[in-house]
Amino acid sequence: MSRALFIHGPHDARLAPFNLREGGPDTVLLDVVAVGLCGSDLHYYKDGGIGSALIQAPFVPGHEFAGYLCEDVEPLGLKRGGLVAVDPNKACGHCEFCERGHPNLCPNVVFIGAPPYDGAMTEQIFVPVSQVVPVPQSFSPLEAVMLEPLGVAIHAVDLAKPRLLERVALVGCGPIGLLILQVLKAAGAGEILAVDPQEHRRAMAARLGADRVGVSVQDIRAWTEREGCPLVIEATNSPDGFRDAVLAAKIGGRIVLVGIPDGDTYTLPAAEARRRGLKIKFARRMGEVYPRAIELVAEAKVDVTTLVTDEVGLDEAPDAFRRHAENAPGVIKTLIYPQGKPAKGGQE
Ligand SMILES: [Zn+2]
Ligand SMILES: [Zn+2]
Numbered sequence: 001m002s003r004a005l006f007i008h009g010p011h012d013a014r015l016a017p018f019n020l021r022e023g024g025p026d027t028v029l030l031d032v033v034a035v036g037l038c039g040s041d042l043h044y045y046k047d048g049g050i051g052s053a054l055i056q057a058p059f060v061p062g063h064e065f066a067g068y069l070c071e072d073v074e075p076l077g078l079k080r081g082g083l084v085a086v087d088p089n090k091a092c093g094h095c096e097f098c099e100r101g102h103p104n105l106c107p108n109v110v111f112i113g114a115p116p117y118d119g120a121m122t123e124q125i126f127v128p129v130s131q132v133v134p135v136p137q138s139f140s141p142l143e144a145v146m147l148e149p150l151g152v153a154i155h156a157v158d159l160a161k162p163r164l165l166e167r168v169a170l171v172g173c174g175p176i177g178l179l180i181l182q183v184l185k186a187a188g189a190g191e192i193l194a195v196d197p198q199e200h201r202r203a204m205a206a207r208l209g210a211d212r213v214g215v216s217v218q219d220i221r222a223w224t225e226r227e228g229c230p231l232v233i234e235a236t237n238s239p240d241g242f243r244d245a246v247l248a249a250k251i252g253g254r255i256v257l258v259g260i261p262d263g264d265t266y267t268l269p270a271a272e273a274r275r276r277g278l279k280i281k282f283a284r285r286m287g288e289v290y291p292r293a294i295e296l297v298a299e300a301k302v303d304v305t306t307l308v309t310d311e312v313g314l315d316e317a318p319d320a321f322r323r324h325a326e327n328a329p330g331v332i333k334t335l336i337y338p339q340g341k342p343a344k345g346g347q348e
Helices: 039-047 143-158 175-186 199-207 217-223 241-247 270-276 290-296 314-325
Strands: 002-009 013-018 027-037 064-069 083-086 123-128 130-132 167-173 192-195 213-214 229-234 249-257 279-282 310-314 332-337
Touching: 002 314, 013 175, 013 314, 027 083, 027 143, 027 314, 039 314, 064 143, 064 270, 083 143, 123 241, 123 332, 130 167, 130 249, 143 175, 143 249, 143 290, 143 332, 167 217, 175 192, 175 199, 175 229, 192 199, 192 217, 199 213, 213 217, 217 241, 229 241, 241 249, 241 270, 249 270, 314 332
Parallel strands: 167 192, 167 229, 192 213, 229 249, 249 279, 310 332
Antiparallel strands: 002 013, 027 064, 027 123, 027 332, 064 083, 083 130
16 A cells, blocks of 8 residues: 545645555556645645646646556666656647647646656555656766756747847746746756745845846846846736736836735736737747757756755655645745655755
C-alpha cells in the first residue's frame, strides 16, 4: 500500500493510504522521487479548486515530478532504476486545437494532478510511456522535477517574444517569475525590472539577475518616469496582478499573464488598459518545451536549484502547504520527496 497526500477541501491536506490503480498496457510504474509544490496546487489547497475545476472528492495533487522507473521501457531504451521526468499533459491529438499545434489548449486534456486526475504526491504512480521524458544522466531529481515549471516559463517567454535588449517589467517573483526572469535573459531581453511584495523573493530576483527589484508596480513607474515598459510579464497569484501589469505597461505595449489569481477573479480599471491600446495574452500551461528546458538546465543557462528553498518528506507535506499558504518568510519553492528526502540540499 502506497501513501499519498490528499486535499479534502480548503486548508485541509492529509496523508492517507492510496490504492495504486492498475496501469494500462502503455503505462509504466515509477517510484516517485520528488514532486514540486506548485502555485496551482496551492490554489486547490486554499480555494478548493481553480475556477470551475473544483475538488469533488479527496484529491492527490502534484504535476511537477520525477521518478525512478520500476521496469525497463524498451521503446525509449530506458532501464529499470533510471531517473525520468514526466510531462503531465496528455492532449487528445485530434481536436481542432491539437491539430493547430496547441496541445496545451486541448479541451479533452488528461492532466496528471488536475482534478479529477490524481497527481504524484504519492510514493508510486503509473504514467503513460508517451509522457515519460528521459533526462541526461547528470541530472538530479530536483533538476528533473523543475523541467515542468521551467517549461511554463519558456512558454510564457515564447508568447512574449521579447525583442533583443528590450526592457521588461516582471510583476511577481515566485518560482515561475524567477524562472521567467532567467529565460528572458537567455532570450536576449534587456533590462529587467522586477517587483514582488515579499522581501526574500526580491532578494532572490536580484541574485538571479534582475536589474532592478522593487516592492510594487509603482516602483516600475518611478524607474521609467511613469512611462512603463514595452513588455510586461505577470506571474502573481493576486487579483491585482492584471491591474499591476497594465500599470507597468507602456502605451502600445504587450502583456503576458501567467499567474492564476486567488479567487479566480481579476480587478482591472478598464480605461488604464484601453487607453494604452495594449496587446494582452494569457499563458495556458505550455507547448513543446521539454527539449529546450533540458538544454537550459544541462548548459547551466538557468539555475533551478537555487529556487528550491525547502525539501521535505511526505510526512511534512501538509505542513509545507500550510507554510506556502501563509507566505512563510524564506519559502520560495518546496520539493516533496515521497521516498525520503535527500541527505543534503538539492543534489544527491
Ligand atoms: Zn505547476
Ligand atoms: Zn485535443
